[in-house]
Amino acid sequence: MSSSYLLPNVFVDIVVFSFINGKLHVLLHKRNKSPEYGKYALPGGQIHADKDKDLEVTARRVFKQKVGGNLRYLEQLKSFGSADRDERGWSVSVSYLGLVEHYDSTVLNDSLFVSVEEELLKELPFDHFEIIQEALARVKNKASYSTLPVFFLGQNFTLVELREVYEYLFRVSLNPSAFRRKIFSQDIIERVDFEEVSNNKKGRPAELYRMKSDQLHDMGRVIMLPDERRGG
Amino acid sequence: MSSSYLLPNVFVDIVVFSFINGKLHVLLHKRNKSPEYGKYALPGGQIHADKDKDLEVTARRVFKQKVGGNLRYLEQLKSFGSADRDERGWSVSVSYLGLVEHYDSTVLNDSLFVSVEEELLKELPFDHFEIIQEALARVKNKASYSTLPVFFLGQNFTLVELREVYEYLFRVSLNPSAFRRKIFSQDIIERVDFEEVSNNKKGRPAELYRMKSDQLHDMGRVIMLPDERRGG
DNA sequence: AGAATAGTGTCTATAAGACACTATAAG
């Protein structure tokens, strides 16, 4: 029966990634409660039984309250539950993966974006480093066969911008010609005609594109990964 | 703080698939508690805070206690949590996906295997039908680019058996020649030399193979799916 | 004009699909 066993604490934590200055960043939030009071950690919270219809609602509410901004993409990542991940006892973290568009500043509210390559992430409280690694693996895996990276960009984007996200994620240099062919062979993006200039740089200005629908789209395989894919 | 909000009930439920008589089956277990006492549902249970180190241990314990047998594969599927999935109030089901080898019988203990095409699955308690659909999607997705289907088969298997699992999952007819080429182009299986006969059927007996390691292996893409892949 | 960046055309290499062919068993 439901009362015969100790109930674990349940939290919903969110790994929010953004692509800033050519590198992937993860959003951390300063804790306002003990334990680990005042330290930076993944934004998270508990279920409000009266307000939250389901887990995704909890995730969106936590993001809105603690961080704010426009979540371009959200999916459940994985649940982490064990006797020792939290000093208060058995707990479960239902973690979500969110993607947001590039922000000019790297600081907002009590939150900040930190490069995922930052060594200090290993010092995060609880198992939040492990959760971030899982989220990174998910992003790479999904990017390898889908248009996931468009959610790092604005509504309109250039093919060069899109290609650079893939190139960063997989540490490869993609052939511009093959990349365009791959993208166009699917019926997923369309030209934004009006106002086609995009840059304040030199050189030929790039054409602007946008997704035909805001959905994740399978592309079969964007690039060949040497030996990396794995799924959760 | 941990005490300021109502704690949801947390369950661990397992979707166990097996490939029996050419069709995918899911394992159901007769409930020995209310609610839904005596009805069939996914095998599941609660966390034993003293015995269970983490969620996967809980899943394996539940499987062992309620069903028993050799779990060839286990991975976390997804967590389902909402205010109304269980009449007792807010609850979270951390669900797992398990694969077992074909059983001769379809009945054991208080469990039985039911074809995933069975209409009656829609009548399962809670959101168990939805969980099964999610598990099915995961299996198909993962099978489309990996050797996941070997976990439906025994230690040794023939290429025809393996191909038939793929063919069933994707409702396609795969080219035997192309299939062999694909499998052998990866360095993942090896001949079992001794005792190479495999059948009591007519025709040329098939060669036996086994995985070189018991790990899931990425194959890039086994077949082209028309438009189906999606990930969780 | 020259530099810088964006986009195209085309050859080649690789892998998948089609399908006819050979191989090994039972009756």
Add this chain to the structure above:
DNA sequence: CTTATAGTGTCTTATAGACACTATTCT
């Protein structure tokens, strides 16, 4: 020998990588 099933060889087709070429902007 016939039938049934397993496995091979090879032609064709689709797609990815390489890379030279054209296009458009700025100074």
